[in-house]
Amino acid sequence: DGGITQSPKYLFRKEGQNVTLSCEQNLNHDAMYWYRQDPGQGLRLIYYSQIVNDFQKGDIAEGYSVSREKKESFPLTVTSAQKNPTAFYLCASSTQDSPGGYGYTFGSGTRLTVV
Amino acid sequence: DAKTTQPPSMDCAEGRAANLPCNHSTISGNEYVYWYRQIHSQGPQYIIHGLKNNETNEMASLIITEDRKSSTLILPHATLRDTAVYYCIVPTGANSKLTFGKGITLSVRP
Numbered sequence: 001d002g003g004i005t006q007s008p009k010y011l012f013r014k015e016g017q018n019v020t021l022s023c024e025q026n027l028n029h030d031a032m033y034w035y036r037q038d039p040g041q042g043l044r045l046i047y048y049s050q051i052v053n054d055f056q057k058g059d060i061a062e063g064y065s066v067s068r069e070k071k072e073s074f075p076l077t078v079t080s081a082q083k084n085p086t087a088f089y090l091c092a093s094s095t096q097d098s099p100g101g102y103g104y105t106f107g108s109g110t111r112l113t114v115v
Numbered sequence: 116d117a118k119t120t121q122p123p124s125m126d127c128a129e130g131r132a133a134n135l136p137c138n139h140s141t142i143s144g145n146e147y148v149y150w151y152r153q154i155h156s157q158g159p160q161y162i163i164h165g166l167k168n169n170e171t172n173e174m175a176s177l178i179i180t181e182d183r184k185s186s187t188l189i190l191p192h193a194t195l196r197d198t199a200v201y202y203c204i205v206p207t208g209a210n211s212k213l214t215f216g217k218g219i220t221l222s223v224r225p
Contacts, residue, residue, distance in 0.1 A: 004158075033212060035215070040217075041217065042202070042215045042216045042217045042218060043159070043215035045212055045214070048212050058212065088156070090158050090159070092158070092159075103161050103164070104151070104159070104161060104213060105161070106158030106159050106160070107158050108157060108158055109156070109157065109158050111156075
């Protein structure tokens with residue numbers, strides 16, 4: 001079955017360490033996205049990529065980095081520069097082919113806790 | 116994205132219809148209305164979208180007013196598993212990124 005896989009589901013890291021969250025999709029979608037969600041809040045866009053080897057900053061990109069070397073993969077690195085990294089991170093992908101072009105498929109998320 | 120307004124929460128009884136409202140008074144003629152839902156600690160799930168006409172699928176129905184300034188998502192027979200946060204989104208422009216606000220929390224009671 002096609003879908004998006006995020007790993008790991010839970011991640012614990014010490015303060016000051018960089019950590020990379022994995023996101024893989026086999027839907028042949030061109031666009032991929034990273035969102036952050038804090039308790040009781042909506043989703044905030046960190047980075048997005050509409051094509052391989054290209055990506056753009058979202059609303060809260062500071063302290064994060066991404067790469068898009070393959071269509072299927074869009075890893076997110078949470079760097080030590082991110083002041084409050086503890087959050088629920090969600091990856092999504094989409095195709096532009098459907099009417100409106102905004103049908104997103106989300107992964108199951110990674111809950112990052114920095115101690 | 117065009118601004119949408121949703122009440123923060125609502126509840127309904129299991130087996131009854133849940134009608135979730137959304138205002139999008141600044142919507143333009145070619146902008147779609149999308150609905151997603153997020154069950155606790157999971158990724159959001161696409162439900163339905165529409166432009167002008169009412170839409171129905173296996174999950175829900177979407178009723179869009181004639182002036183397109185508001186819409187209602189209808190879950191015809193709500194179950195406990197429908198308890199979730201429901202997001203109404205109107206994406207704007209050629210860029211395909213969606214903006215998720217706080218949504219409306221639907222609580223289905225037994």
